[in-house]
Amino acid sequence: MIVKERFFSFTRDEIAFTTESGYTFDEVQVAYETYGSLNEDKDNAILVLHALSGDAHAAGFYTPQDAKPGWWDPMIGPGRALDTEKFYVICSNVLGGCRGTTGPTSLNPAIGKPYGISFPSINIRDMVRLQKVLLDHLGVKKLKLAIGGSMGGMQALEWAVTFPDFVEAVVPIATTHKLSPLAIAFNYLGIKAIENDPEWRDGDYLEYGQPAKGLSLARMIGTITYKSDELFKRRFDRAINPDTGLFQVESYLDHHGESFVRRFDANTYLYLVRAMNEHDISKPYGSLERTIRRIRSRVLMIGIDTDMLYFPDDMRNFIRRLNTAGGYGEYKEIKSCQGHDAFLIDFDQLSPIVKEFLEGTEEILDSGRNFSDYNQSFRNNI
Amino acid sequence: MIVKERFFSFTRDEIAFTTESGYTFDEVQVAYETYGSLNEDKDNAILVLHALSGDAHAAGFYTPQDAKPGWWDPMIGPGRALDTEKFYVICSNVLGGCRGTTGPTSLNPAIGKPYGISFPSINIRDMVRLQKVLLDHLGVKKLKLAIGGSMGGMQALEWAVTFPDFVEAVVPIATTHKLSPLAIAFNYLGIKAIENDPEWRDGDYLEYGQPAKGLSLARMIGTITYKSDELFKRRFDRAINPDTGLFQVESYLDHHGESFVRRFDANTYLYLVRAMNEHDISKPYGSLERTIRRIRSRVLMIGIDTDMLYFPDDMRNFIRRLNTAGGYGEYKEIKSCQGHDAFLIDFDQLSPIVKEFLEGTEEILDSGRNFSDYNQSFRNNI
Structure with missing residues (x-):
């Protein structure tokens, strides 16, 4: 799969994008890639969210000579878990990043030099809100799925809370709704x-x-x-x-x-x-229960048994609380010696889990049932 | 308990102490403390071994005004696990330390200034060999016990291998015979x-x-x-x-x-x-089996369930191998939220385990049985 890096730029006059810390950018650039095509109803999009050191290059090769494909290539492509024959898959570099999206290394037009540490304080919700601006620009009406690991998983879950009606399902992997003190x-x-x-x-x-x-x-x-x-x-x-x-x-x-x-x-x-x-998904809503009750998406959390940072127990607890609050949560676990990075390596386990979940979501929606009915069958099975 | 810091110094002419790296010191000083008294047979000594950041001040107060006692005070004293009414307890700062024993901050008499990084490379066996010099100086004929956690536990186990006939029992806590790559x-x-x-x-x-x-x-x-x-x-x-x-x-x-x-x-x-x-207890002997077969002491390894560095499984495996090779090993575990540092905190669990082990060792020896007979009863019980 040969792919291309794309850029979406806008000025303050076109879209005034303001961080939660109160800073409005004069100009914003978003680096992104897309794989597959948007359907006529514009509702077959999947958003892939990268981790701390990742970027928009999630799949494919820029040239046939490239030594390596994008960072989640085994997950994305024809017939793969995120099937580009069915889905329009999008991945963008996060706000504050250094791989093409506006961040500390970008030129600050107001001072004629890079922001450096004059860059405004940003948070996970800002990243998600900028992704929404990109999706609007691309004409996407609904996300089938927001999926990602680690910092990408924090964004996936935030998608379900910030834009509950825009996203049918989220798969946060090896992640949390707020970091533990460790x-x-x-x-x-x-x-x-x-x-x-x-x-x-x-x-x-x-x-x-x-x-x-x-x-x-x-x-x-x-x-x-x-x-x-x-x-x-x-x-x-x-x-x-x-x-x-x-x-x-x-x-x-x-x-x-x-x-x-x-x-x-x-x-x-x-x-x-x-x-x-600093991310805590419940910050704007007071309590975790109130936050969780916003979620309408089907949620599959995937943990990794050897993860040193994001503990399976914490993820299982989150799903239990989600389901207690009336949500539609499932938990699956990857067994791996790879630790946290398993979500970037153990595709033999990850692919079938994600594939099955996506198919299940479509089946439920196609059958006219809603998640709430379906959910009864696994709610107490975490 | 009011205690005193003591020093034992010797010159090259008195004792030529050579590191395994081949360096012979012109002068060596050892900082140490003792609690209790050496008996007439000079065989009631217990050696306490400190961890990376520890020192010789294991118990008691220097003055009644001291804010804190020594680092293992709840373990050492009249009626405590290391009972100073029965035992002569000794703790010294390790070779290479900065708390009174010769180390990088000590004056190198040959150059008239501190060693700094011209200090010779040292290893865990060097530490143990210098402790033996101190014990000889103090007239100790036999150790009832060598005990310590972390780096102290590495030394305790090394005691059983380097001086197998000198030490009746060792209790290595939250430690290993060689560090794992993590x-x-x-x-x-x-x-x-x-x-x-x-x-x-x-x-x-x-x-x-x-x-x-x-x-x-x-x-x-x-x-x-x-x-x-x-x-x-x-x-x-x-x-x-x-x-x-x-x-x-x-x-x-x-x-x-x-x-x-x-x-x-x-x-x-x-x-x-x-x-x-760099410590690997089997280095001088070729294989771990050959190393383990040197051990004549009764060995109690104590693990901590939440230890991030020294894994209970690894300790259990060591004890299994020791017993398979004909040794006398037991394993006990502290359940604690404290992590590795539990050996410096959870005295309510540590004290009875050590007390019982010490009493058991005495009972076996007093009864004329040897460890080998006794050992049959728990060998397969790890």
Whole structure:
């Protein structure tokens, strides 16, 4: 599948997009890709939502020479779980990102130089609201599905709360409606690693180069928490890297840190990590119960048994509360040694789960039943 | 209990102490404390072994005005698990430490300034061998018990392998015979945090002051891995600190990092963490089976169910292998929300386990039975 990166730009005069922190952008650009075609009723769209370090390039190749396809390629294409013969699949880079959508590295037209840390504070709802602007621009009338893992899963769930009538189903994977203090703590380490680096220059480094050591260390911290001890034992155990004299696992972390610096911006990392830390889906509505009662979508949460950051128990609890409040929630679990990153790797488990869920949703809707009737059968089965 | 810090010093002429890396010290000092009295047969000694950030001050107060007693005070004293009315309890700061025993901050007499990173590479066996020198100096003929958690547990187990006839029983807690790659990876983050700090000055910082930001971050990384999500949820959840505007868990980490800089040396941290990473109890003996067959002590390993670094399963496996090889191993588990640090906190569980084990060991020996007979009863019960 050969795909193309696209951009949607608008000025303040065309659309005044204001963050919840109160900042209205003079100009906004959204980088996105689409796979498949929008149908006549404009209601066959699926929105794929990327994680912290992801981008709009979810599937396919830009050129036949590309070494690697998009980050969720095995999920997206003809006959795949997100079947591009049936669905119009869309993925965009998040607000605040550094991969084509307006973020800290973008030019601030008001000052004639990049925002850097003068970029406004953003949150997960801002990301979702900008995605809605993009979908309106593309003419999408309804989402069949919003799906994503980790930070992408936070957005998927937020879609169901912010635009309850626009989205039929959501699949938040390896994620949460609010980070646990352990995940906040790990993210804080990454923030400190970057801010401690003198090359960060209080965020004003763009003309000098990245705070490479700090950003690399932040990524190394993240990388450990996205994996598992079992995986490290299988891959490295205590083997020594003959080139570096370090443990293989140490060289592996160095490599991940260094390559991240080449493709990701340090301030962007700070903005996105803070957006994750501060996200609490119930903030605008007072209580989680009131928030949950807004949801009309069918919800499938998928956990990963070895996830160090997003615990299956917490996800199961969320689904129980959703169902107690009259919602339509299911929970499935991936068994994997990959840890949190399993949602980017274990497609043999993920694909059939998502496929079955999508087919089930269509079957219910085609039969004229509503989720509420259907839901009785599995409500107490979590 | 009022206690006193003591020092034992010797020169190369008196005792030539050589590290496994081949360095012979001109002078060595060992900081230690003792609680209780050595009996006439000089065989009632218990050696307490501290963890990475610990020291020789395991119990009691230096003055009645002290805010806090030693780090394992609830375990040590009259009538406590390590009963000072029966036992002569000894704790010393490890080789390479910064709390009174020769380490990177000590004066290197050959160059007239502190070692810094010219300190020789040291390992867990070196620590144990220096403890043996101290015990010889104190006239101890036999250890009833060597006990400790984390890095202290690595030493306790090493005691059973290096000096099999000198130690009747060992209790390694929340520890391992070799670190798993996950624990190595977390330790490596701490190493990078320090070495990334320009104030570290390639290790040559002693006349300028500590690499405070790097050492603080290293401690913050460690602190998370010593705790648990459940603990953080109970203590902080997502509450905000009114003074800092940060999440409470973030301010808590900052506080732990900053206070660590005031009491611990960065190079010492690097030396001890590397000693832990590189430790593999079987290294001198080729295979774990051959190593394990050296052990004559009764071994009680104690795991913690929420430990993020030292997994109960790995400890249980070690004990199974020990018993298969004809050893005398038992495994007990502390159930706690405290994570790895439970061995420094959950004394209500730890004390009775250790007390019962010590009494059991004495009972077996007093009855003239040997561990081998006794062991049959629990060998297959792990």
